[in-house]
Amino acid sequence: MTEAVPSYLSPTGQEIIFLLLGAVAVGSALLVVTTRQLVHAALWLVLTFGALAGCYLVLTAEFVAWVQVLIYVGAVVVLLLFGIMLTRAPIGPSTDLDSRNKVTAAVVAVATAAVLVTVVIDGFRMAYSPLTPGAGAASELGGSIFSTWVLPFEALSVLLLAALIGAIVLSRTDISGNSGGSRTDDPSAPSDPSEPGTLRRPDASAAPPGGEAADGPHRMDGGL
Amino acid sequence: MHIVYPAVVAALLFSIGVYGVLARRNTILVLMSVELMLNAVNLNLVAFDVWLGDLLHSGQVLTLFVIVIAAAEVGVGLAIVLALYRNRRTVDIDHLRDLAEPADPPAETYEEAPADDRLVRSAAHSGGLTSASARADSPPGADLPAGDSPGAAPREGGPAGPGVPGDGLTGADAPRPDSTPRRTNDQPAPGGPEGGSAVRGDGRRVDRGGDTP
Numbered sequence: 001m002t003e004a005v006p007s008y009l010s011p012t013g014q015e016i017i018f019l020l021l022g023a024v025a026v027g028s029a030l031l032v033v034t035t036r037q038l039v040h041a042a043l044w045l046v047l048t049f050g051a052l053a054g055c056y057l058v059l060t061a062e063f064v065a066w067v068q069v070l071i072y073v074g075a076v077v078v079l080l081l082f083g084i085m086l087t088r089a090p091i092g093p094s095t096d097l098d099s100r101n102k103v104t105a106a107v108v109a110v111a112t113a114a115v116l117v118t119v120v121i122d123g124f125r126m127a128y129s130p131l132t133p134g135a136g137a138a139s140e141l142g143g144s145i146f147s148t149w150v151l152p153f154e155a156l157s158v159l160l161l162a163a164l165i166g167a168i169v170l171s172r173t174d175i176s177g178n179s180g181g182s183r184t185d186d187p188s189a190p191s192d193p194s195e196p197g198t199l200r201r202p203d204a205s206a207a208p209p210g211g212e213a214a215d216g217p218h219r220m221d222g223g224l
Numbered sequence: 225m226h227i228v229y230p231a232v233v234a235a236l237l238f239s240i241g242v243y244g245v246l247a248r249r250n251t252i253l254v255l256m257s258v259e260l261m262l263n264a265v266n267l268n269l270v271a272f273d274v275w276l277g278d279l280l281h282s283g284q285v286l287t288l289f290v291i292v293i294a295a296a297e298v299g300v301g302l303a304i305v306l307a308l309y310r311n312r313r314t315v316d317i318d319h320l321r322d323l324a325e326p327a328d329p330p331a332e333t334y335e336e337a338p339a340d341d342r343l344v345r346s347a348a349h350s351g352g353l354t355s356a357s358a359r360a361d362s363p364p365g366a367d368l369p370a371g372d373s374p375g376a377a378p379r380e381g382g383p384a385g386p387g388v389p390g391d392g393l394t395g396a397d398a399p400r401p402d403s404t405p406r407r408t409n410d411q412p413a414p415g416g417p418e419g420g421s422a423v424r425g426d427g428r429r430v431d432r433g434g435d436t437p
Contacts, residue, residue, distance in 0.1 A: 005226075014225055022233035029237055029260050033244035038252065045256050048237075052263050059230065061270045064287050068266075071291050076259060076298050083252050083302040087309045098247055099318055105246030113239035120231040127227035129275045136270075136284050144281040145288070156292055163296035170303035173310070 005128045014131060018058045025051035036093040038084050042077055049073050061136035230271035237264035251305045251315040255298060262294045 006012075011019070028047040035041050049072040056065035099105075134140070145153055237260055244257025266287045273283020309315050 008226065012225075015229060018225065018229055022229065026233060026236045026240065029240045032256055032260065033240055033248065033253075038250065041253055041256060045259065048260065049263065052267060055230065055233070055267060056270055059225065059270050059274050061274070061284050061287070064266075064270055064284050064291075067288055067291055071295050072259070072263075076295055079298055079302055080252055080256060083255075083305055086306055087252065087315050089250070089252070089315075096316070097250055097253060099249045102247045105243050108246060109239045109243030112242050113236055116235035116238065117232055120235055121228055124227045124231055127275055129225060129227065129277065131225050131274065135274065135277075136281070141281055141284055141288070145285055148280050149282075149285050152289060156289055160292060160296055163300050167299045167303040170300070170307050 005126050014058055018055055021051045021054040021058065025055065036095070036097060037091075038089045038094070038097070039081070039091060042081050042084060045080070046073055046077050049077065056136075058131075059136075060131050060133055063136055063138045063141045225274070227271055227275045230267050234264040234267040234271070237261070237267065249316050249318050251308070251317055252302075254317065255301050255305075259294060259298070262290060266290055 025048050028044045028051065031044040032041050032048060035044060049068060053065045053068040053073070056062075056068060241257045241259075241261030241264060244260060245254055248254050248257060269283045269287045269290070273281060273287075276283070305315055308320070312320065314320070
């Protein structure tokens, strides 16, 4: 690993491509955190993720690269764009995207970058590994996941299910205020706020529209 | 491939994410910056997996896990942001200060005052309960010589009689469920757990006073 380190002055083609992709990723990430338009920030984020996927490809992690393209570029950025649209963010340039502690944030970030880059260069200056293609292919990773990492994989699927249900319960308005109202009607009702909530829609319209998410758990404690 | 290159790129991406989290005001931009930091970690994981040549591919598998967790995080985070926008009509982090500590001392004294008031009220309440319970329990216990003790304590502790304090303690434990409903019948006013604790404490005190003479 650390023997016979080639010189930094004669980079290979892989290293040149990786550095170009890394420059694209870092530059577009800088534009993500400095642009004045929200939608442009999301689009620069697409470029960052795409360049990082290229970096993974250069590092022979093919499967991770395509998962990055599918999930980050395909799902996360689309989700963020939906969030931008649903919060009715201004489309044009807006002036209040940066907080007042911008200078402090810049100082902290530059200090973090200085420390990290110094430590990393000092620690891994002699680290070198030749790239062997096919090391991160889908068959290799699949075999590893479903033999060694099965238990974390299953736990992660449960976490995804919990996040899905949580996101649905949080984002639907006709669920949470309804459970408290039906709880006072029949105290023997099971503690399942999602199923009766969809059935009793008139209660949701009768409940106050604001603060129902805050009232729900409180009333549940009172009922219990 | 020199490992320094991906490590430096990841460090720069992480620092940019730190700047975004600290400097941005819009919640969605903060979420984007968190994604940048997670991607920096992913790049490190992949690079060190390649460098170490792990046969289990733990670095790349962990990268996949981080990607999945990031997707779940963005989903739940955006749901929270949307709920916030429904209630507050803003996603500006600098304006969401309801959970901040109050900086002015008058707010603290305002928080202190009802607590003291409640303490005083509960103390007076327990005293009133003592006299009321003694008054209510004296008619059934009037035939016994210990007139100042409540009726429940002699009824249970009567067979034990002039027992050791250990018997008195069991007698003090036993009549408590018997005496508490009657007292709450006498005074239905006490509110919730506070009245229950007052009744229990005063019952113990009364029983101890009944044992000592």
